[in-house]
Amino acid sequence: MKNIIFIITLSISTLACKAQTPIISLDDRNEFVNGAYYKDLNNELNKFVGTWVYTNGNTSLTVIFQKKVQVYNDEWYEDLLIGEYSYTVNGREIVNTLLDLNIADPYYHSIAGNEIIYKNNRPSCSACTPTERRVLMFFDDPDPNRKHLSSYLAIRYIKENGIEKIEAKLVSIGTRAIPEGAPTEPRVPYGDYVLVRQ
Template sequence: MKTPIYIILLFIFSIVSCNAQSPVLPLYNQNEIINGAYYKDTENELDKFVGTWINTNGNTSLTVIFEKKLQVYNDEWYEDLLIGEYRYTVNGREIVNTFLDLNIADPNYHSIAGNEIIFKNDRPSCSECTPTERRILMFFDDSDPQRKHLSSYLAIRYVDVNGLEKIEAKLVSIGTTATLEGSPTEPRVPYGDYVLVKQ
């Protein structure tokens, strides 16, 4: 007995569909993690941060480059991710420069990385933000071996003032692990607030 071709095609299509049914969920829905799901930047929240941004304050300068990575797998689920590297100078002298790390293929190994959507009263709070305004919270690492005990967050807010694009950033500590006496208490980029202008 011959099997009609449409039955074979239907069977193949159903197998492919079953294997591809991992749900696609928006980034801001990460309070309920589903293994194998894809947490997608459905509203393009990360796109506005992509590019090169500079803060100049007296004799210091902080330059950050952000890139968006799509469908990054973290061994449990897939997610769109914002990654970044930075350069910090004082009096024209380079204190730290991680720009070469932009070439690292694995999106999980960057000095700045994250995608957590946060709001006005989420830590670190934002008094200027509207109640529904979304910011991005990211991990911030200093590659200096003497500072590996530091854990830091970078919270970023996008602002457009008459076509001048800015990021208002807060670099904050989230704690430390056990350290030797006299170990550094801050990353080489000092904790605090930064306003970076798009280049």
């Protein structure tokens, strides 16, 4: 009887060991491992969570970021920063995806990503220190006439005089052909934005 209990215990222990997922830091992704968990071990994503607003004259951009933990993408698990936004010019709402924050699938958000980048990674950051970390994400415009556009949003967290800010750079990836006569930018124009925590 003792032998049977020992064999069952050994079998369960072996299965449990095989079922464990390797945990890898988000900033250490040289190669993807199926079944791994790419975890935000340094809490790089946490500082971006919340509501952020950019204003310049009559133009405003509001972005809300949320952190999703241990999301499975059919190959591996990962911590992910997702977001939605609204953009207003002269009191007229140009685009508003904020209600999409309720979408359950983290990969169906207008802003999503978790790639840790440094000073010289594209898009480069002249004000960044060599070891400073930023986050790179995909940025989508839900307008069907702009589905051909592929854009990145690079965000940098800074704190000036006690005020929390995000320096954001919206750039084109430039990997898809633009149909003749189609828009060449998302409704939020490419460029630099400084957003303040609300």
